[in-house]
Amino acid sequence: MTRYLVHCSTAAGHLFPLIPGLLALQERGHDVRLRVGAALVDTARRAGLRAEPFDPRIDEIVVRDDAAGSGADQLRLALAGLMARGPFERADLTAAIDAVDPDVVLVDTNAYGAAVAAQASGRPWAITLPSLVALPGRGIPPYGLGLAPARGPLGWARDRALWPLVIRQYGRAMLPPLNALRAGAGLPALTNPLEHFLSADRLLVLAGDPLEYPRVDAPANVSFVGAQIWDPPAAVPDWLTEPGDPWVLVTMSTDYQGDERLAEVAVEALRDEPVRVLVTLADAHGRVDLPAAANVRTERFVPHGPVLARAAAVVCHGGMGIVHKALAAGV
Numbered sequence: 001m002t003r004y005l006v007h008c009s010t011a012a013g014h015l016f017p018l019i020p021g022l023l024a025l026q027e028r029g030h031d032v033r034l035r036v037g038a039a040l041v042d043t044a045r046r047a048g049l050r051a052e053p054f055d056p057r058i059d060e061i062v063v064r065d066d067a068a069g070s071g072a073d074q075l076r077l078a079l080a081g082l083m084a085r086g087p088f089e090r091a092d093l094t095a096a097i098d099a100v101d102p103d104v105v106l107v108d109t110n111a112y113g114a115a116v117a118a119q120a121s122g123r124p125w126a127i128t129l130p131s132l133v134a135l136p137g138r139g140i141p142p143y144g145l146g147l148a149p150a151r152g153p154l155g156w157a158r159d160r161a162l163w164p165l166v167i168r169q170y171g172r173a174m175l176p177p178l179n180a181l182r183a184g185a186g187l188p189a190l191t192n193p194l195e196h197f198l199s200a201d202r203l204l205v206l207a208g209d210p211l212e213y214p215r216v217d218a219p220a221n222v223s224f225v226g227a228q229i230w231d232p233p234a235a236v237p238d239w240l241t242e243p244g245d246p247w248v249l250v251t252m253s254t255d256y257q258g259d260e261r262l263a264e265v266a267v268e269a270l271r272d273e274p275v276r277v278l279v280t281l282a283d284a285h286g287r288v289d290l291p292a293a294a295n296v297r298t299e300r301f302v303p304h305g306p307v308l309a310r311a312a313a314v315v316c317h318g319g320m321g322i323v324h325k326a327l328a329a330g331v
Helices: 012-027 038-047 071-084 086-100 112-121 152-184 194-198 260-270 304-308 320-328
Strands: 003-007 031-036 050-053 104-108 125-129 202-205 222-224 247-251 276-280 296-299 311-316
Touching: 003 012, 003 086, 012 031, 012 038, 012 104, 012 320, 031 038, 031 086, 038 050, 071 086, 071 112, 071 152, 086 104, 086 112, 086 152, 104 112, 112 125, 112 152, 152 194, 247 260, 247 304, 260 276, 260 311, 304 311, 304 320, 311 320
Parallel strands: 003 031, 003 104, 031 050, 104 125, 125 202, 202 222, 247 276, 247 311, 276 296
Antiparallel strands: none
8 A cells, every 4th residue: 555645736626636536546445635726525525535724825826817017027927826835835834744754745836835845854755747748849830829830941930949948938937936945944046947847756747638739759757647637526507408509608717817808708609509618717707797698608617528428529728627628528
């Protein structure tokens, strides 16, 4: 039996893809202990996991990436919030490691302070990543710019020129606070933000084909686990099974990202079409007044599985969870 200690951010899009793998470990006789924010503890427990809440001060620090301005401004704002959580994450996971005495530590990619604690413990540890890998490689375009894979010498030259600029931009926002956390734990400073991901014994990527770029030279510690699809068990609503026009699912991020404009535009576009529209707003619920439309139903949250089984199309913010689920359902 191996004892696993898992620290996950309080974001459904980060916890849900972990649950199938953690349950599989338990079924094989391993001891799995999960630490997550109080808002998701009951969800994890109902799934069958041993879950405890981490320090509530972690979630009291708001992480925002919905600011106006450039992508660089949004990156700095989001990383500032994540790094501000770092000291509390590090202290919380350090105490949990002392109490649980795990053989392996798993840390969500957004929990930088927990990653520092995991590495400082000297135990085998991994970063879990529910999205695409932000690592360069042969034929991989610079991360975050929306570029197609390069073709020919000009494209390869483009990648060689732009990758260092992207890495430098991340480094400016990420390295000073991360290195301060590392110094407090007695770890050496990083000179490149990619070293953070490469320092883990494993980078467990909960994504892959058909969304990930084809990689022929991934670093040795990178393991592509593939999409892990999970929804909290729930009864199928009666209104979903009623006969009528096809459903279109319009969904926002489960972690607020200022994307309610997507819902407004979708309602305007679909209000007179021969479809029924389900809009799930998640944390954007209460922040937006959608236009009135007879064929639109608005909910804070509905498990996606039963909806996708009846949906003709999905309109979404591009989150990996809903994209994976839509692809798996053939929608």
